[in-house]
Amino acid sequence: MGLLAVAVAVICVAAAGISRRKEKQKEEDTLKVGISIYQSDDTYVNLLTKKIERQLKACEKQQGIKIHCKIVSAENDQNEQNEQVEHFAALAYDVICVNAVDRTNVSTMIDRAEESEIPLIFFNRQPVQDDLRKGQHIYYVGSDAQESGRLQGELVASVYRKDPAVLDKNGDGVVGYAVLEGETGHQDAIIRSEWSVKTMTSSGVPAKRITGGVANWMKEQAAAIVGRWLKEEEGELELILCNNDDMALGAIETLRQEGRTDISVVGIDGTEEGLMAVRDGKMLGTVKADSDIYAEYIARMVCGLKKEGTVPKEILEGHDREVWIPWEIKICPELEE
Structure with a gap:
């Protein structure tokens, strides 16, 4: 009986050892x-x-x-x-x-x-x-921040070349624009903003900065900022350049609520909702990273x-x-x- 108990104990220990090794192997394979x-x-x-x-x-x-x-x-x-x-x-x-x-x-x-x-x-x-x-x-x-800004500016320029009136809604010969930046001091926000404006103007779009703000990449903050802008501006604002699609969508939301169809919005990122807004004609365009x-x-x-x-x-x-x-x-x- 004693020998049987010993044998059973040995088998149990061996089985436990095998189980631990299997568990360890399973963990290593994960x-x-x-x-x-x-x-x-x-x-x-x-x-x-x-x-x-x-x-x-x-x-x-x-x-x-x-x-x-x-x-x-x-x-x-x-x-x-x-x-x-x-x-x-x-x-x-x-x-x-x-x-x-x-x-x-x-x-x-x-x-x-x-x-x-x-x-x-x-x-x-x-x-x-x-x-x-x-x-x-x-x-x-x-994705290269400079390239995204450059392409956003190129997008605006291509629209202006085709039909200046799409952007210059008040017909004064100058496109009044604002920039919604993603984050204060953030490298991508700074570069995207700089290269978007630089490319747009160097590509032949006569433009004037009306205002700007920081919405921290957020749709809700962008909507609130654009709401303030609309109360302050006097028909000069015609284009909003946004560092990302979420802020562009926030801007669009406020513009639609206020019945303003005279201001175009462009974004960056190519989110699913952003691309849908472009397809539906609510957003002028965006720059997509796949x-x-x-x-x-x-x-x-x-x-x-x-x-x-x-x-x-x-x-x-x-x-x-x-x-x-x-x-x-x-x-x-x-x-x-």
């Missing part, structure tokens, strides 16, 4: 991806994260591996985002993706990822170059870093750390050249 976004109510970033999830599921089927993806929001708090990255690192996530709250203050996250030897992919909000060079596996996926390509590249980078320990060369296209997603102009169908 690709764990942590994604931290700067805030939860940014339409374009939410669109991106949903598509990244979808692409990761496709990779799961194609490569026969289990992928666990955890998405969290820092709600515009850099300290909170630092803690989220710390949490991912402590749980030994395989890859961490970050849409940074403060692009100039990412060192803590980079140091933690490097210490744990975890690849870190920034997306949509670009850190400064010195930070990108701090580690071996620090990457950035995004979110499908964006998401596909990030998913392929994640899977490549797990499987091969590196990013596929065809994605980097000659760059060692940065992946650039191209922009394209989307204009109201009846105004296409």
Whole structure:
């Protein structure tokens, strides 16, 4: 009886050992991806994260591996985002993706990822170059802010060339414009605004700045700002250049409520709602960064870093750390050249 008990105990211990090894193997075979976004109510970033999830599921089927993806929001708090990255690192996530709250203050996250030897992919909000060079596996996926501004200005110029009256509604020979900026001091907001106006005017559009404001990328804030503008301006405002589609949609909402059809609005991003507004003739146009390509590249980078320990060369296209997603102009169908 004693021998039987010993035998049973040995079998139980062995079984437990096998179970633990299987569990460990299962965990090792699972690709764990942590994604931290700067805030939860940014339409374009939410669109991106949903598509990244979808692409990761496709990779799961194609490569026969289990992928666990955890998405969290820092709600515009850099300290909170630092803690989220710390949490991912402590749980030994395989890859961490970050849409940074403060692009100039990412060192803590980079140091933690490097210490744990975890690849870190920034997306949509670009850190400064010195930070990108701090580690071996620090990457950035995004679109060129200057190009988006340039194309927005080109979009306006193409409409003016076709029919100046579309923009110069009061017929005074000058297009009165305003700029809705995304964020005070934000690199993309500054560059998009500068290059949009510069390209528009250098392409032959006679323009005069009427006013401007900062709406922090938000639809509601943009709607409120445009409401104030309409109470103050005296028929000179004819065009609103917006740093993103959400703010453009907020501007359009207020203009429609006030019955103002004499002011055109353009955006940047190419969100689903923004593209619909362009198709419906509510928005003059937008500049689109293909979110499908964006998401596909990030998913392929994640899977490549797990499987091969590196990013596929065809994605980097000659760059060692940065992946650039191209922009394209989307204009109201009846105004296409």
